[in-house]
Amino acid sequence: MKILITGSGGMIGRKLVERLVADKSLDGKPIESLTLVDVVPSPVPEGAPKATKPIVADFSEKGVAATLIQERPDVIFHLAAIVSGDAEANFEKGYRINFNGSWSLLEAIRQEGERAPYKPRFVFASTLAVFGPPFPDSISDSFAPTPSTSYGTQKAMTELLLADYSRKGYLDGVGVRLPTICIRPGKPNKAASSFFSGILREPLAGQEAPLPVGDDVRHWFASPRAAVGFFITAATIDTSSLGPRRSMTMPGVSATVGEQIEALRKAAGDDAVALIKRVEDPFVANIVKGWAGRYDAHLAGSLGFKAEKNFDEIIKVYQEEEM
């Protein structure tokens, strides 16, 4: 089993690599090699197969995708992307990397398959940002993607390609629409969603954290460990029943900020909660208003994708993995 991972230097990418190295196999088959591609160096965990190759490259550059695919990996995890804010500020760059880059991988696979039969599993990291308001109460996989960002547009376009290339038999694609990942380890960043992790991570470390929105803001969450699990599941499910619907919303925990705070209280007490400082930020509040809080992920659930059941579990994952 040969595996290619793009975006292997990112937070989720690194955790996925660690999991694969620990598992030693995928879908019951021993992992012979891991090719780890990112624009930053990808750490190689101890115990990785000898044939593990970290490559610093931009897969959206001409020829890179074909070179990567020439080795005919059995499974491709395509996680690489520039983030929402970057894609919004840099229109051409966003399309070049998030859309054309993804397409170049799909095309490289199709063309490799023209030389000799080849049909790898292609797991694509998509996003709930394919959806945009106005939202129904609960958003199902049948709800039309009308993204409100270029990032969401690029991901939605790639989902369409993934479905068409799968339908034509060029590859076997599964698109995984990730919930907001929480608790992200590390430092706060400039993402509007940063506070969802910050109001837990910082108090758990005895530090203050700003809360820019009200307690009633509801959102859809899963832990980094659950995200890794989604990718593993996507690589191993039977896709024969999927039909044209190759991309799915992943299960998650629907929780309000207030519920996050109560979970923190249970895990770390009133003193921790007291470290959350309410600092209203209309700019952030306005962005967050454009996000939905509840999704119907029963298709993914029925296929075996699993997230945490509540925020207590999400905090526990963080304590186990990062503290």
Next chain:
Amino acid sequence: MKILITGSGGMIGRKLVERLVADKSLDGKPIESLTLVDVVPSPVPEGAPKATKPIVADFSEKGVAATLIQERPDVIFHLAAIVSGDAEANFEKGYRINFNGSWSLLEAIRQEGERAPYKPRFVFASTLAVFGPPFPDSISDSFAPTPSTSYGTQKAMTELLLADYSRKGYLDGVGVRLPTICIRPGKPNKAASSFFSGILREPLAGQEAPLPVGDDVRHWFASPRAAVGFFITAATIDTSSLGPRRSMTMPGVSATVGEQIEALRKAAGDDAVALIKRVEDPFVANIVKGWAGRYDAHLAGSLGFKAEKNFDEIIKVYQEEEM
């Protein structure tokens, strides 16, 4: 008012040009010039503005889009595409023309706008083939496009671009998802949908026509005249309320084959109906099974898009325009 039309040599394109020439104005503004682009020569109707230019060119070829957009048309009707069967048989060609070609027009507009402010109305001919089964009873604009053809995929991807370019303010896009156009003038063609027109057109001319499916097959129709009306409406509506939903299903007549036949009987009598020869064709029947029969077009209706009310009217349009 300068107008650019791609696909101006096709059946609908020609009728749109005739309508614009007859109207002499669009949205109350006199039409100064028409640029008519197609890979086949576009007929120029009598009475067309002096500055009308028929151009034989493939807009998907490098540089063509930029050249067309340099003239800064106020309204662009983008009708050009290769049809479903061609796109399905020729994967690369379909993406090159239907998707990359459309994108090159949008990009040319964005880049022209970087030189000096420019924000034309861009009317895009989309299709109900963006949708794929399993279908609900009635398909609304909120239903997720999961196309079952490459053609539908290419149109759905262009719809996403159209929405994003509109959101960013680069252009003012409206996507028009056309019903099956009926009665198409001319001869039967190899499209699986050809019989929907054939079972009316041929008997109206005293000729036999094969019917490959059962009477209970339901479909969504509008006349060529209604289609032209959709494009005119799309060029003139106030788009400020559209938000991210720039592409809409057009109103139509939901009718079964049996209802088509009864309308023919009313228009031309039992002798005409007797010319319909039932010749079962499982291949066609199977394709048609993947199409839906009923759409919720209330958004388009509320914006002023209008189709016929029943099949009697659709037949009458054909008799007035073609017989």
